[in-house]
Amino acid sequence: MLDLSFTAPEPKVIAGAKHDWELVIGLEVHAQVSSNAKLFSGASTTFGAEPNSNVAFVDAAMPGMLPVINEFCVEQAVRTGLGLKADINLFSAFDRKNYFYPDLPQGYQISQLYHPIVGEGEIIVDMAPGVARKVRVERIHLEQDAGKSIHDMDPNMSFVDLNRTGVALMEIVSRPDIRGPEEAAAYVVKLRQILRYLGTCDGNMQNGNLRADVNVSICRPGAYEKYQETQDFSHLGTRCEIKNMNSMRFIQQAIEYEARRQIAIVEDGGEVVQETRLYDPDKGETRSMRSKEEAHDYRYFPCPDLLPLEIEQGWVDDIAKTLPELPDEKKARFVTEFGLTEYDASVLTAEAENAAYFEKVADGNDGKLAANWVINELFGRLKKDDKDITDSPVSPDQLGAIVGLIKKGDISGKIAKDLFEIVYTEGGDPAQIVEDRGMKQVTDLGAIEAAVEQIIADNPAQVEKAKQNPKLAGWFVGQVMKATGGKANPKAVNEIVAKKLA
Numbered sequence: 001m002l003d004l005s006f007t008a009p010e011p012k013v014i015a016g017a018k019h020d021w022e023l024v025i026g027l028e029v030h031a032q033v034s035s036n037a038k039l040f041s042g043a044s045t046t047f048g049a050e051p052n053s054n055v056a057f058v059d060a061a062m063p064g065m066l067p068v069i070n071e072f073c074v075e076q077a078v079r080t081g082l083g084l085k086a087d088i089n090l091f092s093a094f095d096r097k098n099y100f101y102p103d104l105p106q107g108y109q110i111s112q113l114y115h116p117i118v119g120e121g122e123i124i125v126d127m128a129p130g131v132a133r134k135v136r137v138e139r140i141h142l143e144q145d146a147g148k149s150i151h152d153m154d155p156n157m158s159f160v161d162l163n164r165t166g167v168a169l170m171e172i173v174s175r176p177d178i179r180g181p182e183e184a185a186a187y188v189v190k191l192r193q194i195l196r197y198l199g200t201c202d203g204n205m206q207n208g209n210l211r212a213d214v215n216v217s218i219c220r221p222g223a224y225e226k227y228q229e230t231q232d233f234s235h236l237g238t239r240c241e242i243k244n245m246n247s248m249r250f251i252q253q254a255i256e257y258e259a260r261r262q263i264a265i266v267e268d269g270g271e272v273v274q275e276t277r278l279y280d281p282d283k284g285e286t287r288s289m290r291s292k293e294e295a296h297d298y299r300y301f302p303c304p305d306l307l308p309l310e311i312e313q314g315w316v317d318d319i320a321k322t323l324p325e326l327p328d329e330k331k332a333r334f335v336t337e338f339g340l341t342e343y344d345a346s347v348l349t350a351e352a353e354n355a356a357y358f359e360k361v362a363d364g365n366d367g368k369l370a371a372n373w374v375i376n377e378l379f380g381r382l383k384k385d386d387k388d389i390t391d392s393p394v395s396p397d398q399l400g401a402i403v404g405l406i407k408k409g410d411i412s413g414k415i416a417k418d419l420f421e422i423v424y425t426e427g428g429d430p431a432q433i434v435e436d437r438g439m440k441q442v443t444d445l446g447a448i449e450a451a452v453e454q455i456i457a458d459n460p461a462q463v464e465k466a467k468q469n470p471k472l473a474g475w476f477v478g479q480v481m482k483a484t485g486g487k488a489n490p491k492a493v494n495e496i497v498a499k500k501l502a
């Protein structure tokens, strides 16, 4: 059974000029809800549409327009909460966050400050096979996204595209339980994987559908443990927030840079100022964007246009029943059911589609062999063609048939690779191809013996040498395989060669 217990977070220790330092990191991830319509309007959410074509009157903040909550977006947030084993709040409410947003014409964002829809949950972050850490999720709230300002189309004008204005976001806020750059990236990887399994966010970071604000502080060894004991933030250092990161690599680089910047300040006798910073990937550094604003700066107040959101436990229970098997459970099952290593199980469960494909191949087959073929041959081949599993030219049934032929001893592993390539490029029924093209493995011991005798008879000098040095028997095995077009059963060939040379 796979051990999903986890060790305490292991801090990354950074040596300063004077002391050792540890990192404390908390992430706020904005995940765009997978939904055809926006959070408070029926406008479409299609990516890449003609600018300002997906805009309802309420998105454009036309006077007198009222927001209407999209039930499906609420369902998606609940589903996400359940997937993160979090508390679902049957009562939640929307608040106005007032701010000057050039691409959100309302002049405020509708968000959930005081009563978020989802409370405490957790994410098991996989660091390496057998090493996992638990990061607490503090809350998930629903809010609107802003539109997009475009400054590079005209030298004298800026443009605005309101297509994204009002699209539903889930803000998933972690506790400051992340202790290093690799862990931060692994957290985002795992969260993204769970969201994709749940179907609540497509996780497309390139399109900005998943982006993270990264909060970083430094502390001396021992301080974090005091925070954990007391949950008192005063034991921690002052944090800086790096906004809008949409690449795992940049997240790590930004944290590394930010940690060193803060260490240098503190060791120099200075103080870290709480602020919002931006990461510049070209320069590899973060720079100040604005000083940190507090909640009261936004003059949050309950949105008078929306009633509090009250949902029923029965509805939540119904959603819970439709939850898919999640990555941790699937991985554990793959280890026990198919005897896979944790590493192979992780690779196969990284995406739900890969896992489903593998399970079809493994159905009625040797699980380990099936895993090898899916991971090494199929994934390798697809990668070469830059193809996704969903457009694999080899179906699970076909690959299952190939694996079955190997297991039965009908074809050798080497011939199987040729067969795989034929099926990949030409299609067809693997068993039939083996039949038609005479690819069957020779297990007829008489035929193999004859081939061995022939090679021995033709190479008396080699035979003498091999008798002195048994390691040279491999040469005979190679010759027999060559003579039989790779079809001789390698195990039988080895045995017969050894016997004849003895």
Ligand code: ADP
Pocket: 024, 025, 026, 027, 028, 173, 174, 175, 176, 177, 215, 216, 217, 233, 236, 237, 238, 239, 241, 295
């Ligand atoms: P805000 O919206 O003002 O950024 P939130 O409470 O929404 O505040 O988010 C704060 C984030 O910063 C959380 O992810 C939290 O875990 C993290 N955080 C809080 N204090 C620290 C700290 N000292 N070091 C690192 N991260 C922190």
Ligand code: MG
Pocket: 028, 213, 241
């Ligand atoms: Mg924040």
